[in-house]
Every structure is written in structure tokens, then in C-alpha cells.
Amino acid sequence: MAVNISKPEINIREKLKELDNSSYDRLPIGSVVQVQYNVLPGLGAVNESETNSDSWQPTLFNVSISPRYANSMIVIQSAPNIKSNGSSAYHDLAVFKSIDGEGYSQLLPSYGATASPHGSMNWRFNGESLWYANAPILIVDYPATTGEVNYKIYHRVTTAGAYVVRVGENSADEYMMAMEIKQ
Amino acid sequence: MAKLIGTDPNQVPSNADLGTAAYSDVKDFLSSKGSNLNAINTVISRTATDVFVYDTSLDSDGGAWRYKTHNSSWYNEELNTHQRGTRREFPAVAVLVLEQTRLTIYDADNANLPMWMVFETGSGSTEYGFSILSNCYLSSTCAMNGQIVVTDNGNAAGTYLLNFIPDYTRRIGNSTTAGTTGVKDGGIAARNTVTHYDHKNEVAMRDWYANACDITVFPDAPIDPETGIPKTTVVVGMNNGVTFLTHDGTAVDIDGTSQGESITSVAFTNDGRVVYCHGYACVYANIPGSDDVAAYYNQTSTYINRISNTTSHIGVGNPAILGSLVSDATAMKHDAFAVSGNTSTSGFSIVENMISGDTFRQAIITPNYNTGWINGEVATALAPANDLHVHGGELVVNSTFDSNTNNWFTVDSNNTITWNSGNMEVYRGGSGTSDVAGSLLQKVMKAGVKYVIRVDVVQDGGLSGTYNLVRLGSGVSGYDRDVPGTTGTGVKYVTYTPTVDIQSIWIYAYPNQTTIVNTVSVSIAEEDRGKYSDDFQVLNYNSNSSAAHTATLRKHYVAKDCDTAAYILGGTDGDGNFLSSYQDTNIGTGDFSVSFWIYPLRQGTGYFHAISRANRPLGDGQSSTTGFTLKFDCYTSSVGWVPYFYSGTGGANSTYGGGNTICPHEKWTHIIGQRRAGRWEIYANGERKITGSTNAFSITEDYIIVGRGSGNEFGGDCRIALIRHTLDSVTDDQARKIYEDERHLFVENAKGKMYGDDGTVHAIAYDKVQDALHVGNAYGRSVFSGLVRKAYDTKGITTGISAQDGLVAEE
Numbered sequence A: 001m002a003v004n005i006s007k008p009e010i011n012i013r014e015k016l017k018e019l020d021n022s023s024y025d026r027l028p029i030g031s032v033v034q035v036q037y038n039v040l041p042g043l044g045a046v047n048e049s050e051t052n053s054d055s056w057q058p059t060l061f062n063v064s065i066s067p068r069y070a071n072s073m074i075v076i077q078s079a080p081n082i083k084s085n086g087s088s089a090y091h092d093l094a095v096f097k098s099i100d101g102e103g104y105s106q107l108l109p110s111y112g113a114t115a116s117p118h119g120s121m122n123w124r125f126n127g128e129s130l131w132y133a134n135a136p137i138l139i140v141d142y143p144a145t146t147g148e149v150n151y152k153i154y155h156r157v158t159t160a161g162a163y164v165v166r167v168g169e170n171s172a173d174e175y176m177m178a179m180e181i182k183q
Numbered sequence B: 001m002a003k004l005i006g007t008d009p010n011q012v013p014s015n016a017d018l019g020t021a022a023y024s025d026v027k028d029f030l031s032s033k034g035s036n037l038n039a040i041n042t043v044i045s046r047t048a049t050d051v052f053v054y055d056t057s058l059d060s061d062g063g064a065w066r067y068k069t070h071n072s073s074w075y076n077e078e079l080n081t082h083q084r085g086t087r088r089e090f091p092a093v094a095v096l097v098l099e100q101t102r103l104t105i106y107d108a109d110n111a112n113l114p115m116w117m118v119f120e121t122g123s124g125s126t127e128y129g130f131s132i133l134s135n136c137y138l139s140s141t142c143a144m145n146g147q148i149v150v151t152d153n154g155n156a157a158g159t160y161l162l163n164f165i166p167d168y169t170r171r172i173g174n175s176t177t178a179g180t181t182g183v184k185d186g187g188i189a190a191r192n193t194v195t196h197y198d199h200k201n202e203v204a205m206r207d208w209y210a211n212a213c214d215i216t217v218f219p220d221a222p223i224d225p226e227t228g229i230p231k232t233t234v235v236v237g238m239n240n241g242v243t244f245l246t247h248d249g250t251a252v253d254i255d256g257t258s259q260g261e262s263i264t265s266v267a268f269t270n271d272g273r274v275v276y277c278h279g280y281a282c283v284y285a286n287i288p289g290s291d292d293v294a295a296y297y298n299q300t301s302t303y304i305n306r307i308s309n310t311t312s313h314i315g316v317g318n319p320a321i322l323g324s325l326v327s328d329a330t331a332m333k334h335d336a337f338a339v340s341g342n343t344s345t346s347g348f349s350i351v352e353n354m355i356s357g358d359t360f361r362q363a364i365i366t367p368n369y370n371t372g373w374i375n376g377e378v379a380t381a382l383a384p385a386n387d388l389h390v391h392g393g394e395l396v397v398n399s400t401f402d403s404n405t406n407n408w409f410t411v412d413s414n415n416t417i418t419w420n421s422g423n424m425e426v427y428r429g430g431s432g433t434s435d436v437a438g439s440l441l442q443k444v445m446k447a448g449v450k451y452v453i454r455v456d457v458v459q460d461g462g463l464s465g466t467y468n469l470v471r472l473g474s475g476v477s478g479y480d481r482d483v484p485g486t487t488g489t490g491v492k493y494v495t496y497t498p499t500v501d502i503q504s505i506w507i508y509a510y511p512n513q514t515t516i517v518n519t520v521s522v523s524i525a526e527e528d529r530g531k532y533s534d535d536f537q538v539l540n541y542n543s544n545s546s547a548a549h550t551a552t553l554r555k556h557y558v559a560k561d562c563d564t565a566a567y568i569l570g571g572t573d574g575d576g577n578f579l580s581s582y583q584d585t586n587i588g589t590g591d592f593s594v595s596f597w598i599y600p601l602r603q604g605t606g607y608f609h610a611i612s613r614a615n616r617p618l619g620d621g622q623s624s625t626t627g628f629t630l631k632f633d634c635y636t637s638s639v640g641w642v643p644y645f646y647s648g649t650g651g652a653n654s655t656y657g658g659g660n661t662i663c664p665h666e667k668w669t670h671i672i673g674q675r676r677a678g679r680w681e682i683y684a685n686g687e688r689k690i691t692g693s694t695n696a697f698s699i700t701e702d703y704i705i706v707g708r709g710s711g712n713e714f715g716g717d718c719r720i721a722l723i724r725h726t727l728d729s730v731t732d733d734q735a736r737k738i739y740e741d742e743r744h745l746f747v748e749n750a751k752g753k754m755y756g757d758d759g760t761v762h763a764i765a766y767d768k769v770q771d772a773l774h775v776g777n778a779y780g781r782s783v784f785s786g787l788v789r790k791a792y793d794t795k796g797i798t799t800g801i802s803a804q805d806g807l808v809a810e811e
Helices: A012-020 B015-023 B026-032 B732-746
Strands: A003-007 A032-040 A049-051 A057-065 A073-078 A081-084 A091-099 A121-123 A131-134 A137-141 A149-157 A165-167 A174-181 B040-044 B050-055 B093-099 B102-107 B115-119 B138-144 B147-152 B158-163 B168-172 B210-216 B233-238 B242-245 B251-256 B265-268 B274-277 B281-285 B292-294 B303-309 B327-331 B337-340 B348-352 B361-365 B378-382 B390-398 B416-420 B423-428 B437-445 B451-460 B470-473 B490-496 B502-507 B513-526 B536-540 B547-553 B555-557 B565-570 B577-582 B592-600 B607-614 B628-633 B640-647 B669-676 B679-684 B687-694 B703-706 B717-726 B763-767 B772-777 B780-785 B788-793 B801-804 B807-810
Touching: A032 A057, A049 A057, A049 A149, A057 A073, A057 A165, A057 A174, A073 A149, A081 A091, A091 A137, A137 A149, A149 A165, A149 A174, B050 B138, B050 B801, B050 B807, B093 B138, B093 B807, B102 B138, B102 B147, B147 B210, B147 B233, B158 B210, B158 B233, B233 B265, B233 B274, B242 B274, B265 B327, B274 B327, B274 B337, B281 B337, B327 B763, B337 B763, B337 B772, B361 B732, B378 B703, B437 B513, B437 B547, B451 B536, B490 B577, B502 B513, B536 B547, B547 B577, B565 B577, B592 B607, B592 B628, B592 B640, B592 B732, B607 B717, B640 B669, B640 B679, B640 B687, B669 B732, B687 B732, B703 B717, B717 B732, B763 B807, B772 B801, B772 B807
Parallel strands: B138 B210, B210 B265, B251 B292, B390 B536, B763 B801
Antiparallel strands: A003 B040, A003 B807, A032 A174, A049 A165, A057 A149, A073 A137, A073 A174, A081 A131, A081 A165, A091 A121, A091 A149, B050 B093, B093 B102, B102 B115, B138 B147, B147 B158, B158 B168, B210 B233, B233 B242, B242 B251, B265 B274, B274 B281, B281 B303, B327 B337, B337 B348, B348 B361, B378 B717, B390 B437, B390 B513, B390 B547, B416 B423, B423 B513, B437 B502, B451 B490, B451 B513, B470 B502, B513 B536, B536 B577, B555 B565, B565 B717, B577 B703, B592 B669, B592 B717, B607 B628, B607 B703, B628 B640, B669 B679, B679 B687, B763 B772, B772 B780, B780 B788, B801 B807
16 A cells, blocks of 8 residues: 655745635634624613612613624623622522523523532622622633623522612723634 | 745745736735635644634634733743643634644644644643653544643643643542542643642533543623633543533433443533433433433433434434444534444434424445435335345245145145135144245345245234244255244234345244245345434235236436436336335324425326325325325326325315316426324425315324335336335425425435445534534545535545534544
């Protein structure tokens, strides 16, 4: 038997042109492909969402991104101001997503919702009747789509009716950001 | 002394020899000569066990390490010897040719592919050269970041790492202190001389006998202080298990300890996972962080899914490929990978989206057909081999006993045949012959042709579920063989290929027992390409249901000079023919989808039923409360057909928009109809066009029918191709992807099948630069881009293929 090695004729000009252009396809793994950023201005109560419900409620914090590649990682970041009018329960926050206008579903933690009932993060200050804080959110998603993905922060209080919790703060410009990372 | 002036390759031309070129401007001269570099077309007379095209531009530093090795032993060794070529630096593109006892590196920067370096093996002496033992068998090779991996499945031979940047070779066995393992003295320049190994390895393989390897760099790989570029991770498939030599410096294993098969093929996928083949299946798995050992590979914690054979290990939720062995795992882009079966009908399969909990996609491509994308758990897939008509129809003269048992007879007066309420009751007397009840077929079953035999057994005549109830006779007065799979009661739906021509069919009973049957049907089989191979009967509605009839199912290629064929169905052009298959796969209340390409021939006079789930071949899908029909309104619009679902539960399960013309006449449209989380949806050309009501009623009808579904609603004629039915649904993105990939099969000159007449695949390789899949069989090498074969070569492949940026090495 024999080993055959073959390669078709190459046109140098075409090859140089091919090598000379830059495109997203040439980005190495880990590169930032795009950043989408949504500012929620602190004009009055424009960015505030309150609830005393123990089921997940949407807030105004959201950002949309249309990934260039279906296999990209999306890094979602936000640092909303929060407020709780009590301390007998937890204020939970989680990130949900909707693809192409479909219904929202929670970005589940790696071990599933059952093992992580507090969503992405939770707050509680024992013994306080009113407190203000900031809740940094950092989560990673693989939406497996090139359609438009809208990420939105949801929240709840773990005991129904315990007290009112809030995401957002008037007079504070807040943001939510999504970054597409090439895989 | 040789003449210095002239036009030979080693002579200098004079101005007279150059002619007008002697006076040309340099730029003009070069441009007038064109800008093409010669093609490479070289034959190396070696019998290879593996080949690998190593393109250093794909290394982490783009191959820059090649200019930083000036102080290595191999860079400075003597050139122009039997083991070293004329060039010092490592080639930008090298072709590794592995033989049983030798590795030769060829310089592919030179169109003549000269030898660049040779690694020899010893002849039984200890600590000599590449392999220290006799009976070595170098089995596979791969390379990345200046590191070449060579596996050896000879007698206790191990795995070699040839590290060109730090300039040393290392041999690893299944013990950290095994003799003649560790780093070999003297650098790579001492590769073929007797120098000692230091007997020190920090890691060990799971087994000595190594068959396959792959190498990658993960995104989180640390920088190797020895090389200055990211560390590699190597995977080795062995007779027992898989070992990962990780970039952390550890070795972790996956093993199925009760699994006797060797690992024959391994590949890192481009989504950070691995595929490994262990005989009857190829497993798609996560990379383990620590040893992952269980009795069987599908019990390991890293196991995600697998593609299995069809002879012994078909499983729900797993794709499968024809044959007994699955091998040649080859990573493609993202999470896609290809594998091959081992028979002449197997071909190869591309699988994507195997993440647990998600819906995988599988395309099966052979020399005879290309299924297109099958999403999820397949119920059926129809892809005709060519455009030759199918001469089908019912071969049993009295098939359903509507009013009598005419045409059935017994050859013994001790046996009786009785009609009772639509059934044939067959009694065998105590001393009666076993040829209890027979019928002459209206047409002979031809030897070598595949048929479907369908029998609905009400009572199995004392056979205790042990003896086959259906018998066949090459003559007319008795049977001489039985049909396997026809034991017990209920619907028996089997395929059978006789070895001699068959003239009669017989129903059997035990002495003093009665067998009762409701239906006995025989027709030619139209093959189902899905893993369960529930082949279809080709029947015709226009004949009485209990009468034998012919049904010539016509086909047509989907475009000029392409090789994808479609069925012609409908009441006029399709003659009222339809296809029917019995499926023991209930949808229940869950998701399902049907997918096909349709070419309406013209405006019709009524409806066309594309696919139905009904209770029998001549049953009614659209009126059934546990079935459905995906049908088309063919008559309302003058420009095209409108699809919608209909069932006996809930009427039209989607918006019925008369003006919503989705399928234009005389054009191909891709249709997906599905129920997803209870909601009924219809896609056309990858876009969701109809979002219907939510109704998760239970669908339990057992027959899949293509081309009819209710009464005489044959009001439209069409061509229909790539028909698939699965027990999963698709997302909007998946629907788009399926359409975008498949539409290239429906254009002029499109080819979707493997080249040659043999589906036994000998090698597969993926060119990641050109996104081309090379598939080799005895007839040659087919090159696929997506689902379309864009080129082929006629040099038969026996052992291996490797391809990178258009450079192909094959044997």
C-alpha cells in the first residue's frame, strides 16, 4: 500500500487576501465578541420594582443580546441596589431569560433549582427593619441560539407577605450588561 | 564539467534563453506568470498504520515555537542522513506517517515532501530508540504545540510523547516505575540510539496496550514553563479504558471494568468534551476530574450519551448506526462529531447536540441515501435509495377476511378454516397435518427481495408464544419455512427476505388448537432508515381493502442531476398509493415532530394527508381521538398549499388560515409539524409560521401512514422527500439549522450520498480549516461540507485519512 499526499493548487493572491482579513471567526477562544449594556436611569422610581410575593417576580433590570455564535458563553453582570423592609425572611434574586420573545425561564444553578432555592443570590440582615444594600450579580449562560436573548432579574421574598423587598433605587443610574465570549 | 548555462533546472538561463522575459520589469514578469503555487501530489511507498497532517499554524502560538529551538539537539544534529533530512527547523506543515515500527515526519512545506526526520524502533534490546521491545505495533499518532504523541499496542509497549520544544521523549506505561519508561537520555537527537530511560514518570496509563490518541489545548490550560506555550491535554484509548494526560500533570481514567471491548478510537470534541468508541458504541462524555470507573461505560459519571450499533444495543434516547461496531470517532465543529458503522450498508453518521436533556440531531449518510437531520428519538425516517419505482401492493388475495375466508384452503380434512366476525379461525385436528391453512400469493415473493409481513393474531393456537405462527411455502401444497418474529398474539410486523421464491403463505396451529387471525398481509418493504427499521408497506387505497392489488409507487429526483429522491403521492400523479408502517412507539402526551420536504405539483381539488397516526393502514388519523393527521388544504389557494394538523380531539390543532399560503406550487418547502410542551406548531423553511393551540391529548395510534389519513381525501398531488417522525420536538433555532443545512440538497447537481457502492467506511477525517469532512471507503474519498458531498476522489482508502487546510494524507 502507499500513502498519498495531495493539496490543490493555491492562488497566492487569494490566499493573501484570505489571511489578511480579520473576522470574528479568527478570534481565539475566550475573546469578547460583543458587549450589550442597558442603563436603568435613576430618574424618579423608573428602575424600581417591589414585591412581597414568595414567587419569582420580574424586575425592570434586563439586557438583550443576539449571540453571533450559537455556542458562545454569555456573561451577565449587574449590581442593582436593593432594599428590604424587614429581616425575617430572605430576599432572593435570580436571572431569567427569554429567547426570541418566548416565555422566561430561570437560569438554573449547576445543581438545579432544588439544591439552590435562593436563586443566584440572597440577602438578609437579621434584626433590621429597613436596610439598603447592593446585590452584585454575575452569572454565565450558554443559550445555544443566535436569536435575541433577553436576560432579566427576578426577585422574591422567601416568606409570602413577610415584607416588601425592592430591586432598584431612584436617583441611582444602574445597569445590566451581557458579554458574548467566543468558545 | 557540467554546462552552467542553459534551461535545465540546475542551470542558469542566459538572456537569449529567457527571450523577452529578460527585459521585463520584475513585477510584470511575475504577474505574467500568474500567482498560483503548484499543487502537491505525492505518493509515499509505505504501509501506514496511521497518518496525521500537523499544521503548526493551529498551535497556540501559531507555530512561532519553530523559530525558538535553535539550541535543541535535533536542530543541530547532522543533516542529510538516513534518519534526518536537509532542513533544520521543524516544518510549518508536517505529514506524520506511522508504520508498525517507524514514524517518519515529512516536510509538507516542500511540494516534493522530502523526509524530515525518522524515529526507528529497537529490535528487542532494552532502552533502544523509539520502542524498546520487539512485537511493537505503533498504532496511532497526533500532534500539537510541538508535541507528537505515538501509541503502541504491541506487547506492553505504552505511549510516547515526543516533545520537540524542550527536546526530550517520554515513554509512559501502566506503572510510574515500570522499567524503561520515563524520559530518555540524550534528547531527540538520541532517538535511535541506545541511551537510558530514567524510569521516572509521575503518572501512569490505565493499560499498556494503546490504540488511539488525540490532543488538545483547553481554554484554561496553564502555560508550560518548559515550552512557554499552553500545556496540552492528551487522551489515549487502550485495550482497557481511556486515560487523559491532563495539563495539570495528572493522569485520570475512564473505564468500564466489565466491558471487554477495547477502545479503538478517541477524539476531543470542540465543545470541551470527548468521544471514545468501545466496540458496540461511541460514548460522548465529559472530561473527568478524577478516575471515573464503573462496570460499564454508560454507568460512569462522565457519560452523557452514546451512539450505538443496531445489532445489539439499540436504546431509547440514543442515536444508532447500522452494523455491530461503531468506530472512527471524528470531532467536527462545535459539539458535532462523526462515526462509522462496520457493514457495507452502514455508512457514517454525524451527530450534534448530545448534551444531556437536550434534543440531539443525527444524519445518516451511506452510498444509498442521506436521511437529512433526524432530531431526537427517531420513530421513522424515509429516504429512498434512488428514483426507481417501487412495485408494491398487497400480495395476499384475501387479507382482511371482511366477509369470508375465500382463497384460503387446508390440505387435510382433519383441519378446518372458518370465518367468524371478520376473523379467520384455523383449527388443526389431533391427527391433522401441520399445513393447516394456506393461501396462494397473488404474486410470488422473489428471492433476495425484502418484504413486510403483517399479521394481527387474536389467538395463537396453543403455540404458547414459542412457535412461529406464519409459515411460507416455495410450493403450493405446504410450507417449508417459518417466519421469525411471528409468535404470540397481537400485531406481528416483521420484515423477511426469502432465499427462494415463495408461492404460498400458511397459518399454523398446534394439534387440537385453533389459531385466529384478523389480518394477514404481505407487501414489498420500503426501508425505514431509522434505528428500529420498521419498514413500510406500499399499498393503494383505490382497491378493496381485502383484495390483493398492485401499487406502483413512483419516485423522482428532487432536482436536475442531484441524488436525493422523492416519492410521488396523491390521487392522480400518485395513483392513490400510500406508505404504512406499524410502530410500537407511542407518543402519549409528550412531544413529537414530523418533518419532510414537499413539492406541491399544482392546485388540487381537496386535501393531501402528508403524515398520520392511525389505528391501521386504512385507518383514519384525522378522526381518531388518539391520532392525528398533518394535512394540506390544496384547493383554496391558487398559489400554494396550506398545512395544518387535524385530529378527532380538538379539531384543527393550529390556526387554519386560508390565506396563509406556506407551500408554493412547484417549489420545495421544508415543513416541520410538531407538538412542543403541548403546543401545536408548524414551521416552513425554518421559520415558525403557525403557533396553534395547546392540547396534550394522548396519541396512541400505532400506524404511521404517509400519503393518506382519512377516507378518500386524495385531493392533491405532490412530491415528498426526507420524511422523518420523532418523539421529540425542535426549538426555533434547531428548525432553522435543519432547513439551512438541508436546502443545499435540493438544488441542481447536489449530491448527498457517499461515493461508491460500499458503505463500509475505513477512515474519517475533519479539516477544521476548510470545514470539510473526508470519508474514505474502498472506492475512494468523499468530501462533505455540511450534508452535501462537494467532491470525491477515486483512490480507495484502507487505513487512515488526515486533512488540514486542503492538504490530505490518506492510505
